Amino acid sequence: MKILHIVGARPNFMKMAPIIAALKQRDGVRQVLVHTGQHYDAKMSDVFFQDLGMPDPDVHLGVGSGSHAQQTAKIMLEIEPVLLGEKPDVVVVAGDVNSTIGVALVAAKLGLRIAHVEAGLRSRDWTMPEEINRVLTDRLSDLLFTPSRDGDENLVREGIEKGRIHFVGNVMIDSLRAALPRARQSRIHERLELSKGGYALATLHRPANVDDPAALERLLSALSEVGQEIPVVFPIHPRTRSRLPEGFNARGVKLVEPLGYLDFLALTADARLVMTDSGGIQEETTALGVPCLTLRENTERPITVEVGTNQLVGTDPARVIPAAREVLAGRGKKGRIPELWDGHAAERVAEVLVR
Ligand code: UD1
Numbered sequence: 429m430k431i432l433h434i435v436g437a438r439p440n441f442m443k444m445a446p447i448i449a450a451l452k453q454r455d456g457v458r459q460v461l462v463h464t465g466q467h468y469d470a471k472m473s474d475v476f477f478q479d480l481g482m483p484d485p486d487v488h489l490g491v492g493s494g495s496h497a498q499q500t501a502k503i504m505l506e507i508e509p510v511l512l513g514e515k516p517d518v519v520v521v522a523g524d525v526n527s528t529i530g531v532a533l534v535a536a537k538l539g540l541r542i543a544h545v546e547a548g549l550r551s552r553d554w555t556m557p558e559e560i561n562r563v564l565t566d567r568l569s570d571l572l573f574t575p576s577r578d579g580d581e582n583l584v585r586e587g588i589e590k591g592r593i594h595f596v597g598n599v600m601i602d603s604l605r606a607a608l609p610r611a612r613q614s615r616i617h618e619r620l621e622l623s624k625g626g627y628a629l630a631t632l633h634r635p636a637n638v639d640d641p642a643a644l645e646r647l648l649s650a651l652s653e654v655g656q657e658i659p660v661v662f663p664i665h666p667r668t669r670s671r672l673p674e675g676f677n678a679r680g681v682k683l684v685e686p687l688g689y690l691d692f693l694a695l696t697a698d699a700r701l702v703m704t705d706s707g708g709i710q711e712e713t714t715a716l717g718v719p720c721l722t723l724r725e726n727t728e729r730p731i732t733v734e735v736g737t738n739q740l741v742g743t744d745p746a747r748v749i750p751a752a753r754e755v756l757a758g759r760g761k762k763g764r765i766p767e768l769w770d771g772h773a774a775e776r777v778a779e780v781l782v783r
Contacts, residue, residue, distance in 0.1 A: 429457050431781060432516035436464035436491070436503070436527025438472050439600075439708050442689060443522040443545055445480035446602035446774035454782050460514055464503050464527040465490040469666065475688035479610075480603060496526060496557060503530030511538055518543050518781060521565060522599075524558035524707075524728075529565050536568040543781060545599055547572035548579025549707075551728035555636065558707070562728070573777050575599070575711075576731040576766055596776040597768025600708055601715045605771035607693055614694035620661060620682065624698040628658050628752070630681075633665035634705040637723060637743060644671055647723060648678065650745035651703065654752045655680020660703075661695060663687045701755045703748070710738045715769055719760030721751050737763035 431451060435444050444461075451457050463485035467473045477484065489506040491499060503526065511519065511534060519535040521528045522545040535542050547566050551559050566572060566583060574580050575598040583593050617624055630651050638644045651660050660681045664672070676683070687695070693712070696702060702713050702720045710729050713720035714736025721741045732738035739761055741751045754760070768776075 429518075429782065430460065430514065430516045431457060431518050431520060432460045432462060432511070432514055433520045434462050434464065434507075434527060434531045435485070435522070436466035437523075437525040438467050438476065439706075440522050440525065440527065441473070441476040441480055441482065442603040442708070443599050444520070445482045446599050446606065447520065447545065447777050448482065450774040450778035451781070454778060457782065460487070460516065461485045462487045462489065462507070462510060462531075464507070464531070465492055466499065466503070466525060466527045468492055469686075471686040471688070472666065479607065479689035491527075500526045500530045503527055504534050507531050508534050508538070511535055511540060516540060518571070520545060520781070521569075522546055524549070524562040524565070526557070526561065529561040532565045532568045541571070542569040543571040543573065543777075544569035545573045545777060546575055548574040548581075548583045548593070549728040550582045551726045553726050557635070559728070571780065573599075573780070575769075575773070576729075578730055594776070594780050595768065596780070597770060597773035598711060598715075598766070599773040599777065600711060601769040602771050602774045603689075604693065604712055604715055607690060608697070611690045611693040611697065614691050616687070616691040616694050617698065620684065620695075622659065622661065622695075625700055626658065627699060628654055628660045628701040628703060628756075629695050629699040630660050630662045630703045631665065631706050631709060632662075632704070632723065633667050634724065635667075637705050638665075638668045638671050641671070641673070643743065644668075645673065646745055647743055647748075648673075648676065648681075650743075650748040650752075652678030652681050653745065653749050654701075654703070654756075657753070657756055658700060663692065663695075701752060701760065703752065710736075711769075713737055714763055715765060717763060719755045721748065721755070723748065731766045732763075735764050735766045737761045
């Protein structure tokens, strides 16, 4: 059996690594790993392969950045001959990035079987490119692996046959659990002169939050306000870096380069508070029991709010700052671990794939 995995952007790596490892334990499975090259900087890609112990890609498409149309089209053009040559029994795609939909669209038209990892999530916000990618990829997929039961419900409501939906839990949390002991040895706190439990961690990269200068400025002002009370570490995504006001320098906000998986996990695990517009970080904070304020009006991961430590606070500083103060005063949300976020999701994926 030949299984071809697609990765392309930062949040794909921690989802695919445990699946590749689980399938390695199975007899009769040949795996091919394709990197589209959507993310290409060492700090956005290579470091994750090292930190997650992932094999090097067998094929690299070298797609790079561009508008949505350019990037998706390039992915499609480059993957088609690879799929025709490899003739995999199944193509595994993960998450909701342009690499996910670009490859799924080509694979579907070649009549190949597609498995979507992290299926069924819905923000119901069609202004997000990821929502378009999620809905369309699910529609094209033969096997849909969901991280939470809301995913199953969304898919059934959209008319997807129940037999194709497999509630397996959260593969990203497999990576988190496996890496936590190594992350605990990271020296990142010393390097950034932070005391454990004595800082907040912030990330921002959603187009809706960073592409509009006024929206970005409002969020930066909220971060610097929180920075008056506790140091705010802010690893900066390249999209956001390129849009920062010239000479941005807010007291209490420590701008740092994008971090590797282990260093970022170490910082998350010991943060007093996390403020983010990321999808994956909402899940990681829930898994670690760290209070998270999500700087968005909606989430495709409602389980992190219903069960976990996540709160949706939007982007208005008048809401963000008081919510942060509540957490800093020790009144952060307590949560539980969602069902099947147990570190064994990838084994369940492997079982279904092989079956
Ligand atoms: C992509 C995903 C998003 C995900 C995010 C995680 C889509 C539609 N979006 O957004 O869902 O949350 O990745 O990081 O797929 N750049 C670099 N170096 C890199 C990669 C990008 O400098 O290695 C810069 C380029 O200027 C590029 C910009 O970042 O134009 C945006 O990159 P892109 O892949 O288009 O989208 P992300 O914002 O990273």
